[in-house]
Amino acid sequence: MKAYFSVFKLRLYNGLQYRAAAFAGVATQFFWGFIIIMVFEAFYSQTLVNPPISLPQLISYVWLQQSFLAFVMLWFRDNELFQLITTGNIAYELCRPSEIYDFWYAKLLAQRLASAMLRSFPILVVAFLLPYPYRISLPPDLSTLFIFMATLIIGLLILVSISMLIYISVFITMSPVGSLLIFGVAGEFFAGMVIPIPLMPSWLQNIVKLLPFHLTADFPFRVYSGHIPKDEALTGILIQIIWLVMLVILGKFAMKKALRRVVVQGG
Amino acid sequence: MITVNGLSKSFLVAKRSSGLRHALKALFHREYTVVKALNDISFTIEPGEIVGYIGPNGAGKSTTIKVMSGILVPDSGTCSIMGFTPWKDRVPYVKKIGVVFGQRSQLWWDVPVMDSFNLLRDIYNVPEAEYRRNLDLLVETLELSEIVKTPVRQLSLGQRMRCEIAASLLHSPSILFLDEPTIGLDAVSKIAVRQFIKTINKEKGVTIILTTHDMNDIEALAQRIILIGNGRLLYDGNLNELRSQFGSQKIVTVDYRKNSKPLNLPGASLISWSPERAILKVDAEQVMISDLLTQLSSQVELLDVSIEAQPIEDIIVQMYKEYQIS
Numbered sequence: 131m132k133a134y135f136s137v138f139k140l141r142l143y144n145g146l147q148y149r150a151a152a153f154a155g156v157a158t159q160f161f162w163g164f165i166i167i168m169v170f171e172a173f174y175s176q177t178l179v180n181p182p183i184s185l186p187q188l189i190s191y192v193w194l195q196q197s198f199l200a201f202v203m204l205w206f207r208d209n210e211l212f213q214l215i216t217t218g219n220i221a222y223e224l225c226r227p228s229e230i231y232d233f234w235y236a237k238l239l240a241q242r243l244a245s246a247m248l249r250s251f252p253i254l255v256v257a258f259l260l261p262y263p264y265r266i267s268l269p270p271d272l273s274t275l276f277i278f279m280a281t282l283i284i285g286l287l288i289l290v291s292i293s294m295l296i297y298i299s300v301f302i303t304m305s306p307v308g309s310l311l312i313f314g315v316a317g318e319f320f321a322g323m324v325i326p327i328p329l330m331p332s333w334l335q336n337i338v339k340l341l342p343f344h345l346t347a348d349f350p351f352r353v354y355s356g357h358i359p360k361d362e363a364l365t366g367i368l369i370q371i372i373w374l375v376m377l378v379i380l381g382k383f384a385m386k387k388a389l390r391r392v393v394v395q396g397g
Numbered sequence: 398m399i400t401v402n403g404l405s406k407s408f409l410v411a412k413r414s415s416g417l418r419h420a421l422k423a424l425f426h427r428e429y430t431v432v433k434a435l436n437d438i439s440f441t442i443e444p445g446e447i448v449g450y451i452g453p454n455g456a457g458k459s460t461t462i463k464v465m466s467g468i469l470v471p472d473s474g475t476c477s478i479m480g481f482t483p484w485k486d487r488v489p490y491v492k493k494i495g496v497v498f499g500q501r502s503q504l505w506w507d508v509p510v511m512d513s514f515n516l517l518r519d520i521y522n523v524p525e526a527e528y529r530r531n532l533d534l535l536v537e538t539l540e541l542s543e544i545v546k547t548p549v550r551q552l553s554l555g556q557r558m559r560c561e562i563a564a565s566l567l568h569s570p571s572i573l574f575l576d577e578p579t580i581g582l583d584a585v586s587k588i589a590v591r592q593f594i595k596t597i598n599k600e601k602g603v604t605i606i607l608t609t610h611d612m613n614d615i616e617a618l619a620q621r622i623i624l625i626g627n628g629r630l631l632y633d634g635n636l637n638e639l640r641s642q643f644g645s646q647k648i649v650t651v652d653y654r655k656n657s658k659p660l661n662l663p664g665a666s667l668i669s670w671s672p673e674r675a676i677l678k679v680d681a682e683q684v685m686i687s688d689l690l691t692q693l694s695s696q697v698e699l700l701d702v703s704i705e706a707q708p709i710e711d712i713i714v715q716m717y718k719e720y721q722i723s
Contacts, residue, residue: 132519132522133519133520133521133522135519136515136516136519136520137516137519137520140505140508140512140516143508144505144507144508147507218501219501219502220468221463221468221496221498221501222496222498222501222502222503224466224467224468224487224491225466225467225468225491225494225496226491226520226521227488227489227491227492227520227521227522228488228520229488390470391470392468392469392470393408393469
């Protein structure tokens, strides 16, 4: 356990070095956040029916999306791991007394946490100070906040276990481009990053509910604003945990298969 | 300590000719060739040995090392090292071995070397006292005290290689696999690395298996060599025996006062000749060196003579030729 914690720590410190990248990221996220909010504001001002999610709830949704980008985006990747596989440096990882799956899980988790630590707080702080209607609202009560944090963390764990499947696929394809694109685009869409899931037509929402992606972003963000009531949120956490266990089992199994036929590239 | 029996491993290699036509064709139909990287390799190694594992490029040296260190799974054959089968008991097994791949790096690129060392301590779960002891020894003998605080990306190749070797010994392994540890190093670093390998073998009794293309490494370190080519084991034995088997050839260089008459020496073949100097190759089993010198002094006025054994490199080339693997 100490090993995984240690690699997590080192990766975290490593990630905290990239201040300029974080600053640029924060600026980009603000830009996006404003554009998206303005578009929805325009739509909402013309609406004739009662929208399925209120504007303040939607605005919280957007700001949470932007500030926890590192927690919810599948294209957010660790090129080092891809290089390990494609250049054959995996050889060194394999002669360590630790399970590769757990080892990489710790690395990926640390990378996302480091990135989020640098980005999410500045964005959140500023989003709380913005003038109406752009300001993010507080969750309805304290217990909602705690449930939100729990769902966000389990969501992050689910996301890392999904992204692990991308890394495992590179053992077979030798190039991350295809898997990244498919997982990135599909995952982002089904997580509600393009169109918030409450605004999707109901037939599409039914598909979304069958997939794990919405549990990483849409679900915690709607818990935050109270759009998902508390009792429903608690069952949601149960579903999250079931998905997490299934994905980890699947990933470990696939990793084992991949390692049995691993070829160390480049001699 | 190490018993390898009938190890075989083959790879599928995709092949196509260059050019657009073949590239398009390969979209629909791939051609693979099966490369037998290892073909029925067997040997045993005793504790405390230093074994030089040699062979031309692509002979299967690195593949053997990777199988023995639990990275690759062979197609068939058995391998028992300290009671473990490397690819089956990978996690408990690799705790007891150290591996250095000369062409790769195990250190974290952007952080000081010391951070990588500390991470390895935690990964291998080395007790603090033992870690301190090993670290002090390694830092002292490999002269690392100045460089462990430097980020790896700013180290020279020689400095980095010394750190790589140190990194694989922090957990006091009983076997050390070195895959081309001296690749790309200058003479001083090579000697330092060799000296160090000798020291840990003597003082800590670490069994060492080393692959290299530098025959000086082998001469300085290994009493025993295992030669493989095209995936087959060709020779396993003592270096001196090998030398006496193949190495009765001597190189004789003679300097003499200007003499335009060509030399006439039965039994010796002329490698080069000038009016002042000749280099000869002699098989010492057929021609007595003293006879040769007598003949020489009767034909020219000798100034200087040097006799050298055939370099081990030539012996290896000769062996490659003999086994038709070059």
